[in-house]
Amino acid sequence: MSDLDKAISELRACKIIPEPQVREICHKARELLIEEANVVQVDAPVTICGDIHGQFHDLMELFRVGGDVPDTNYLFMGDFVDRGFYSLESFLLLLCLKVRYPDRITLIRGNHESRQITTVYGFYDECLRKYGSANVWRYCCEVFDYLALGALVLGTSSTLEPSFTDKSQAIEPVDDDVEIEIMNSRNEVTARFPRSRRRLFESDGLNSSPPGTPSKTGPSGTGATSDSGGSHHSGGAVLCVHGGLSPLIDSVDKIRLLDRKQEVPHEGAMCDLLWSDPDEIDSWGLSPRGAGFLFGPEIVKRFNHLNDLSLIARAHQLVMEGFKEMFDSSIVTVWSAPNYCYRCGNVAAILELGEDTSNGGVIARSNGDAGRSAQAFMPNLAPRSGPGRRYRVFEAAPQDPRGMPAKKPVADYFL
Amino acid sequence: MADNGRIEPSSHYPSAADAGNSITQHGFKITTRKLPILKAEPIEQMTKRLGIAPPEMIFGDNLVSIDHESGWGLQFNTYDALDQVDKTGGSMLQVAHSREWQSTREKKHEGITEVVKPFDWSYSTDYKGTLRSQSPLFEITTTPIPLELLKRPDPILFFDEIILYEDEMADNGITMYSCKIRVMPARLLLLCRFFMRLDNVVLRIRDTRVYVDFGTGEVIREYVAKEEKYEVVRQKLASRGQDVPAQLRDPNNINDLLPIVDKSLERLVIR
Numbered sequence: 001m002s003d004l005d006k007a008i009s010e011l012r013a014c015k016i017i018p019e020p021q022v023r024e025i026c027h028k029a030r031e032l033l034i035e036e037a038n039v040v041q042v043d044a045p046v047t048i049c050g051d052i053h054g055q056f057h058d059l060m061e062l063f064r065v066g067g068d069v070p071d072t073n074y075l076f077m078g079d080f081v082d083r084g085f086y087s088l089e090s091f092l093l094l095l096c097l098k099v100r101y102p103d104r105i106t107l108i109r110g111n112h113e114s115r116q117i118t119t120v121y122g123f124y125d126e127c128l129r130k131y132g133s134a135n136v137w138r139y140c141c142e143v144f145d146y147l148a149l150g151a152l153v154l155g156t157s158s159t160l161e162p163s164f165t166d167k168s169q170a171i172e173p174v175d176d177d178v179e180i181e182i183m184n185s186r187n188e189v190t191a192r193f194p195r196s197r198r199r200l201f202e203s204d205g206l207n208s209s210p211p212g213t214p215s216k217t218g219p220s221g222t223g224a225t226s227d228s229g230g231s232h233h234s235g236g237a238v239l240c241v242h243g244g245l246s247p248l249i250d251s252v253d254k255i256r257l258l259d260r261k262q263e264v265p266h267e268g269a270m271c272d273l274l275w276s277d278p279d280e281i282d283s284w285g286l287s288p289r290g291a292g293f294l295f296g297p298e299i300v301k302r303f304n305h306l307n308d309l310s311l312i313a314r315a316h317q318l319v320m321e322g323f324k325e326m327f328d329s330s331i332v333t334v335w336s337a338p339n340y341c342y343r344c345g346n347v348a349a350i351l352e353l354g355e356d357t358s359n360g361g362v363i364a365r366s367n368g369d370a371g372r373s374a375q376a377f378m379p380n381l382a383p384r385s386g387p388g389r390r391y392r393v394f395e396a397a398p399q400d401p402r403g404m405p406a407k408k409p410v411a412d413y414f415l
Numbered sequence: 416m417a418d419n420g421r422i423e424p425s426s427h428y429p430s431a432a433d434a435g436n437s438i439t440q441h442g443f444k445i446t447t448r449k450l451p452i453l454k455a456e457p458i459e460q461m462t463k464r465l466g467i468a469p470p471e472m473i474f475g476d477n478l479v480s481i482d483h484e485s486g487w488g489l490q491f492n493t494y495d496a497l498d499q500v501d502k503t504g505g506s507m508l509q510v511a512h513s514r515e516w517q518s519t520r521e522k523k524h525e526g527i528t529e530v531v532k533p534f535d536w537s538y539s540t541d542y543k544g545t546l547r548s549q550s551p552l553f554e555i556t557t558t559p560i561p562l563e564l565l566k567r568p569d570p571i572l573f574f575d576e577i578i579l580y581e582d583e584m585a586d587n588g589i590t591m592y593s594c595k596i597r598v599m600p601a602r603l604l605l606l607c608r609f610f611m612r613l614d615n616v617v618l619r620i621r622d623t624r625v626y627v628d629f630g631t632g633e634v635i636r637e638y639v640a641k642e643e644k645y646e647v648v649r650q651k652l653a654s655r656g657q658d659v660p661a662q663l664r665d666p667n668n669i670n671d672l673l674p675i676v677d678k679s680l681e682r683l684v685i686r
Contacts, residue, residue, distance in 0.1 A: 111586065112586070117586055119660065120586070120614065120660060121586065125660075125661070266512045275585070287585070288504065288507060288532065288533050288534060288536045292585060317471070318452070318471050318472065319455065320451065320452050320453060320454045320455065320458075321454060321455060324455060340472070341472075344451060344452045344472055345450065345451020345452060346452055409574065409575060409576040411571040411574035411597060412574075413565075413566070413568065413571075413597070414595055414597070414604070414606060415562060415565055415566070415604070415606075
């Protein structure tokens with residue numbers, strides 16, 4: 001067993017590893033990450049995850065529900081640390097897995113992967129408490145600076161493959177018409193939504209969409225066609241970022257041009273990608289807080305159209321149902337920290353995108369390139385057909401007796 | 416702002432199936448309800464009703480209520496607490512790096528100057544609870560809550576702690592409304608606290624204490640609002656040689672460092 005495998009098994013048991021080893025792993029991770037582009041290209045199939053926030057036992061539950069690394073290809077959209085009690089173990093485990101299986105796990109940066117934020121929201125204190133010095137925090141922060149800002153998922157399928165985990169049971173084929181499937185942590189299908197007659201229910205985390213929205217003919221060359229019956233088709237490219245869009249960024253290429261190897265700035269495109277939020281507004285808006293942007297449906301639809309994207313996946317905001325599709329399914333929020341802060345009672349979700357095998361595994365490399373769509377943008381354009389999406393919804397792991405807040409509050413003689 | 420007067424409690428908000436925990440002492444029924452944060456649909460309904468976006472962690476079904484068999488009742492619920500938040504943007508705060516952020520923005524995006532739906536996003540509220548309509552009214556008094564009686568180690572028959580709402584203010588601090596109640600054989604104390612820390616800007620604590628003497632039917636409600644600039648508190652903590660970030664996370668540690676800016680004392684007797 002290599003030292004790295006030993007470290008992985010220690011961390012899986014929620015034990016910290018020696019400081020010199022942390023230094024070495026962070027160094028190796030940096031060497032790997034420095035080679036990655038600002039927007040990492042990831043081939044489907046892939047499982048997309050949102051915020052973790054140091055909830056180590058729930059991360060283990062996520063791996064149980066979604067499959068282990070390297071069997072499952074993972075993409076984590078940042079916010080690994082802060083808030084929860086095990087930021088160190090969670091982040092170091094993900095980092096070790098990255099070093100061990102670089103092609104099977106992708107980590108992008110969240111707004112909490114920052115020196116300033118981690119000093120306020122727990123990660124710094126946790127490092128100090130567990131190691132007695134800030135060294136490990138410093139090593140980790142150096143890794144943060146090299147994390148990619150986004151990922152582009154290519155080669156997705158518009159249809160859903162049967163769920164992989166339940167091999168004992170007879171595999172029930174998923175109808176090609178199914179666009180969205182929701183499963184619980186016991187691998188049972190709890191809801192399915194067909195593409196042709198989309199009747200979406202808000203209580204399932206899906207924003208309402210007019211029934212009968214037809215699937216649209218995709219731009220030529222993407223493999224998407226209006227023929228919804230029969231064989232597999234491409235589900236288009238999916239851009240993953242932690243927060244959202246920026247008024248300074250109108251193409252994926254502009255993200256590629258940023259100088260990312262720095263602390264998250266207080267303003268500018270890089271800041272926006274990690275901080276902004278979608279909202280039901282006309283175009284762009286300033287957050288009432290005095291810093292940060294909000295962006296509306298037209299912004300997302302235009303961006304997706306111009307960049308030949310079928311969907312934007314982002315994290316950053318707590319949602320009770322674990323995921324929330326907005327703006328006619330042009331953007332989705334994925335949240336992967338169940339019972340957030342050990343008190344919110346919310347469920348978590350991960351998003352599985354299948355692989356399009358219709359083209360012999362050949363992927364249209366041009367997806368996501370700027371200016372690819374020659375036709376002018378028409379605001380009334382219907383959203384193009386998205387990838388088949390399977391949301392696995394899971395609850396918090398049974399509470400760990402060590403260090404977790406007791407469910408029943410302890411009576412005290414407060415005044 | 417209007418005082419927290421007589422409103423029919425929560426008739427505008429669907430109550431959850433879970434009735435919560437309760438205890439009855441001398442005709443007073445004390446109830447707490449603690450449920451998960453709201454789902455998307457109830458959040459949307461609440462947003463429409465309130466006219467502002469609710470906080471990120473919105474425990475819309477949670478409540479504490481004290482009801483007397485005579486019909487008197489005082490309740491603390493999430494909707495009414497948020498309904499007292501300024502919805503006009505007139506008392507809006509800005510995060511510490513806002514000026515820096517906006518000055519660079521103005522040059523680059525002259526088109527985007529609209530603040531979307533301005534309101535007090537710190538969710539500062541002077542909520543003191545919701546009275547049942549048939550209740551007798553509180554009257555101003557000088558009789559304080561008898562702290563000495565509350566310091567006695569009487570057995571605690573019922574204790575609970577619930578959160579009505581909480582928001583991380585996009586990682587610029589914390590804002591939270593929480594309630595704590597303890598019921599002893601002869602009396603009860605309820606503490607409802609609004610706590611807000613906007614990093615590098617301001618700190619606020621607004622406490623509403625409700626004391627009930629079961630024997631006499633006396634109810635005392637005390638409201639104390641405190642506020643201080645962040646930097647002033649930071650310096651005081653630093654001069655004490657304490658770990659400043661850790662201290663600033665717990666309102667109990669800084670309660671005595673904030674000067675009182677508003678207070679009221681009211682009393683009524685239920686017969």
